[in-house]
Amino acid sequence: MEDKRDDWERIVGGTKAANGSVPYQVSLRIYGVRHFCGASIITPRVILTAAHCVDRLKPEYFKAIVGTNQLRAGGKAYDIRKVVQHENYDDNVIKNDIAIIFTEEAIELSDIVDVVELNDEPVMKGEELLLTGWGATSYPGRLPNDLMQLELRAVTYDDCQEAHTAVNAVFESQICAMTKAGEGACHGDSGGPLVREGRQVGIVSWGIPCARGKPDVYTKVEFFMDWIEKTLLEDDEEHLMFIQRKKLNGY
Structure with a gap:
């Protein structure tokens, strides 16, 4: 079986994202220095990743x-208070590949730092999706300094299953996307957001490294909306913030 993760560290064939154009993008860094994964801001105290x-x-x-x-x-660095992985995450087949990160203090929002809305509607074949992340732009290669972006098209569940039959199972809790050979995701992009018209539809999970003309596989945000809300409500600090936001917004 081909390894699905060891070379998952780059957007191949992408272009530089304009400054401030992806305000929800997060870089996760060991000791705040070495980038290892992407993520997205979903509330001022909560980050979504793989x-x-x-x-x-x-x-x-x-x-x-x-x-x-x-x-x-x-950029500004935020300390992490707590990490919650999905309780049924399976690293053997890379299933339920989703986690929530709680920051110690609220992230200060601005013109270049903002939350992303989560998608709760199905993604249809051929829809345009946007992937962003930091990863080397060639394989093998080094991570670029600049955030990269790549426009992709959604692939059907059946087509994605067929493309990966000899590699790994594809589940209904996942969505797939691609363009062509020479363009796609890799390491360091893991955990990062896949977005449709400003709403996050996926989280970078796995693929055949790198950009070999096979669909990349993403955790489907729509499938995990109940789990995300449950996880936020079970956290005492975030629950209080959630209730306060509901009162502020009048619902």
Whole structure:
């Protein structure tokens, strides 16, 4: 079986994202220095990522950096209070690959730092999706300083299953996307957001490294909406913030 993760560290064939164009993008960094995964801001105190990014990783070992398109300049680092992996995450077949990160303090929102709305509607074949992340732009290669982006098209569940028959199972809790050989995701993009018209539909999970013309596989946000809300409501601090936001917004 081909390894699905060891070379998962780059957007191949992408272009530079304009400064401030992806305000929800997060860089997860070991001790706040070495980028290892992407993520997204979903509330001022909550970040969404892939379970495999934070598997067996203690909160004190990494930080979340927001507000910059560059790995080596700018941004603000936030300490991590707690990490919650999906209770049924299976790293053997990469199933339920989703995790929530709670920050110690609220992330300061601005023109270049903001939350992303989560998608709760089906994604149809051929729809345009946007992938963003930091990863080397060739394989093998080094991570770029600049945040990269790539426009993709949604692939059907059946087509994705067929493409990966000899590699790994594809589940209904996942969605797939691709363009062509020479364009796709890899390491370091893991955990990052896949977005449709400003709403996050997927979390980078796995693929055949790198950009070999096979669909990349993403955790389907729509499938896990109940789990996300349940996890937020079970956290005492975030529950209080959630109730306060509901009162503020009048619902």
